[in-house]
Amino acid sequence: MKLANLFSIRVIILILFILIALIAIHPSTNNEGVSIRSVDTNSSAAFAGISVALNAQPTSYERILEINGNKINSLSDYSSAIESDEEKLFITTNRGSYTLLNENIGLVVDKPASNNILKGLELQGGTRALIQPSEKLNEQQFQDLIDTMQNRLDVYGIKQLIIKRASDIGGNKYIIVEIAGATKSEVQELIGKQGKFEAKIGSEVVFEGGNKDVTFVCRNDGTCSGIRSCNEAQGGYQCQFEFQIKLSEEAAQKQADATKLLDTNVTESGYSYLEKPLDLYLDNNLVDSLNIASDLKGKAARDIVISGPGIGPNQEEALKDANANMKKLQTILITGALPTSLVIVKMDSISPTLGSTFEKNALTAALLAILAIALVIFIRYRKLSISLPMVFTSISEAFITLGLLTLMKYNLDLAAIAGIIAAVGTGVDDQVVITDEILSKESVNWKERYKKAFFIILTAYLTAVASMIPLLMAGVGLLKGFALATIIGVTVGVFVTRPAYANIIKVLLNE
Amino acid sequence: MKLEAFLERVYENNYKKLILVSLGLLVISLIILGINYFSTGAVIERDISLKGGISVTIEKEGLNEQEISSYLAQKFGNVNVRTLTELSTRKDMGLIIEASNVGEDELKAALKEKINFDESQYSSESYSSSFSESFYKQLVMVLLFAFILMAIVVAVTFRTFIPSLAVILAALIDILATLAIISLLHIQISAGGITAFLLVIGYSIDTDVLLTTKLIKRKIGTMYERFAQSVKTGLTMTITSIAAVFVGYLFSAASILKEIFLIIFIALIIDIITTYIGNGSILIWYIKNKKI
Numbered sequence: 001m002k003l004a005n006l007f008s009i010r011v012i013i014l015i016l017f018i019l020i021a022l023i024a025i026h027p028s029t030n031n032e033g034v035s036i037r038s039v040d041t042n043s044s045a046a047f048a049g050i051s052v053a054l055n056a057q058p059t060s061y062e063r064i065l066e067i068n069g070n071k072i073n074s075l076s077d078y079s080s081a082i083e084s085d086e087e088k089l090f091i092t093t094n095r096g097s098y099t100l101l102n103e104n105i106g107l108v109v110d111k112p113a114s115n116n117i118l119k120g121l122e123l124q125g126g127t128r129a130l131i132q133p134s135e136k137l138n139e140q141q142f143q144d145l146i147d148t149m150q151n152r153l154d155v156y157g158i159k160q161l162i163i164k165r166a167s168d169i170g171g172n173k174y175i176i177v178e179i180a181g182a183t184k185s186e187v188q189e190l191i192g193k194q195g196k197f198e199a200k201i202g203s204e205v206v207f208e209g210g211n212k213d214v215t216f217v218c219r220n221d222g223t224c225s226g227i228r229s230c231n232e233a234q235g236g237y238q239c240q241f242e243f244q245i246k247l248s249e250e251a252a253q254k255q256a257d258a259t260k261l262l263d264t265n266v267t268e269s270g271y272s273y274l275e276k277p278l279d280l281y282l283d284n285n286l287v288d289s290l291n292i293a294s295d296l297k298g299k300a301a302r303d304i305v306i307s308g309p310g311i312g313p314n315q316e317e318a319l320k321d322a323n324a325n326m327k328k329l330q331t332i333l334i335t336g337a338l339p340t341s342l343v344i345v346k347m348d349s350i351s352p353t354l355g356s357t358f359e360k361n362a363l364t365a366a367l368l369a370i371l372a373i374a375l376v377i378f379i380r381y382r383k384l385s386i387s388l389p390m391v392f393t394s395i396s397e398a399f400i401t402l403g404l405l406t407l408m409k410y411n412l413d414l415a416a417i418a419g420i421i422a423a424v425g426t427g428v429d430d431q432v433v434i435t436d437e438i439l440s441k442e443s444v445n446w447k448e449r450y451k452k453a454f455f456i457i458l459t460a461y462l463t464a465v466a467s468m469i470p471l472l473m474a475g476v477g478l479l480k481g482f483a484l485a486t487i488i489g490v491t492v493g494v495f496v497t498r499p500a501y502a503n504i505i506k507v508l509l510n511e
Numbered sequence: 512m513k514l515e516a517f518l519e520r521v522y523e524n525n526y527k528k529l530i531l532v533s534l535g536l537l538v539i540s541l542i543i544l545g546i547n548y549f550s551t552g553a554v555i556e557r558d559i560s561l562k563g564g565i566s567v568t569i570e571k572e573g574l575n576e577q578e579i580s581s582y583l584a585q586k587f588g589n590v591n592v593r594t595l596t597e598l599s600t601r602k603d604m605g606l607i608i609e610a611s612n613v614g615e616d617e618l619k620a621a622l623k624e625k626i627n628f629d630e631s632q633y634s635s636e637s638y639s640s641s642f643s644e645s646f647y648k649q650l651v652m653v654l655l656f657a658f659i660l661m662a663i664v665v666a667v668t669f670r671t672f673i674p675s676l677a678v679i680l681a682a683l684i685d686i687l688a689t690l691a692i693i694s695l696l697h698i699q700i701s702a703g704g705i706t707a708f709l710l711v712i713g714y715s716i717d718t719d720v721l722l723t724t725k726l727i728k729r730k731i732g733t734m735y736e737r738f739a740q741s742v743k744t745g746l747t748m749t750i751t752s753i754a755a756v757f758v759g760y761l762f763s764a765a766s767i768l769k770e771i772f773l774i775i776f777i778a779l780i781i782d783i784i785t786t787y788i789g790n791g792s793i794l795i796w797y798i799k800n801k802k803i
Binding site: 344347414428433466478483 | 568570604630631632633634635636637638639641642645646649650652653656657660661664665668702703706709710712713714716717720721724740743744747748750751752754755756757758759762763764765767768771
């Protein structure tokens, strides 16, 4: 046996594919510190010059190694470092050092990635909503809907999200929103509702949410927004939030017109108000009613103070609720209403611990399955020269598939893992066919034996691929990962790994 | 005794009777599925991903499945509670609770009363019933499409009526018998489970195509020698797959993976019967009639 024979063109192609997968997955042992996943605009980190490239691979994120001279080895090291009373933070990363003020830092950090495989929601935890518009939208409206949603989540401060379109075989359009760090109720509140804000005097709408009517919303500034009072009420607590907004000239004029004809009422304590209040509605529910001071009658006032309540069983909870309601209302006032109301047809939230359990477990299960295959193969052929190449082929098939999925920036989910396992399973079947054809004494010519084996393999291959294609689209692509991984896996198998396998065992079995 | 001699002794005088074994399996499966249909209105139980509802996972050790199950049943009626286990460490990791007639907030509140868990231990999935219904219909369409496509590929490959029909029949029996067994085990099928049947089609025809090619298209050796060869190759294929999915079933924690592996495991065992007893006998009958 000549070793050179082993490196035929087929084997070289296999090695090439393994290299491509290796580069795509990029296993990395450089994982000290914590990696920077995103930087808020206008935060002190951004001012200090820290940035994250838009399409950065997980292993190429900048890593924080030291803060104020303390080594950062974990997320808890990081959080204790930034909670210190130091006025300034001296941060050393693997690329440089930065000095920033210890307030409004604006960094989102994570454990450093050990490879570039993108983990789907099921493996990393988070919330995913499948949303259907309640009316049929045209292309422009659909795009507006997505833009407003994106804007709303952005304004609210949610990073690391994916918004994508999806449709099913029936032609229904959906939007899939995946958010790594958000809770289910936040997602439900922010995008599950239309967020139609209306300020009415009587039955007349004077202004709405969105930048046409509202030109400025005060946020994160204690002088013009915050919680103003907390009181005991109805067996619990109620807190009142307030924040200032600025109206556009047209909206202010509309308000002036609406108040022009109103009468003035004087309360017992001597304040005089207009007879009708300014009613604030969110998705047609009354949030609050504001009395209008009588001296504003007929005036185009542009500065308006919006208020609303938050409730809870104790003061702390009420405060939290009021803060959350305020943040939500501010977001909606800035971004405006979504073009239509929405229905959340499917919603998953997976805790990060369950995600990582699934990840580890799926990997172990796959390795054990390959071991089981190796055992059966060894029992049948009793030759390492057959079973070792077979195990090698199977593992490289799974690895190349994983690499190609990573290259396509596909977020690996459980369905995709099942698809990879399925592809490896059919791969082994085909290798058995090849081996038996080569071992058989049926035809003298090696090429002919090989051809015969590939006739059977190709039939099975075509069926497998064709049956997976509709699954790519069915059910909003929820099982796309499965179909995609299977198609890639069997294709790699038929055209890359199995020809190489046939070559290797031909040489090893001494032709 | 050599394998071909054994096969010859078993099949030579009995192949017609052996065809009946496979057909009997088809009839029994149809009866079971028929009874399901007439008693419950559906051939198989669907889980919440295909009929709508909510699934909650609480990842906490030491929860009592029985106790929680009877507590929830009392409160909400039909609620399905399972333990999430990791077999490699034999550790119970928590509970999976599925219900289709109760809202998430209600269910969560009821669970909070009984179990002390925090948000990081809580995962959930909810499906609206109209979405799930259309999801289910689409997946059934995909499965039908795949089956028809497989039938076309097989027919084009062999271009002979009886052998093609035998391959397609074997795949059909694999699917129906597996469905029948799944329903007898009272397993609720999920979206992932239906895709497992797509794989069943693939695994099923692998061995049938091999057998048919060897018996009909090849001419070297006696019929039983060729039969023996394809039994050896085909059984190796099937047993490696069975070993892989069995191990996968034992060791995976995620229920979608467990379900896929279990369905393929059952189908592969059925496939040994339909391929070698059913399809094999039909082919022997066909060859003897045609005197090939």
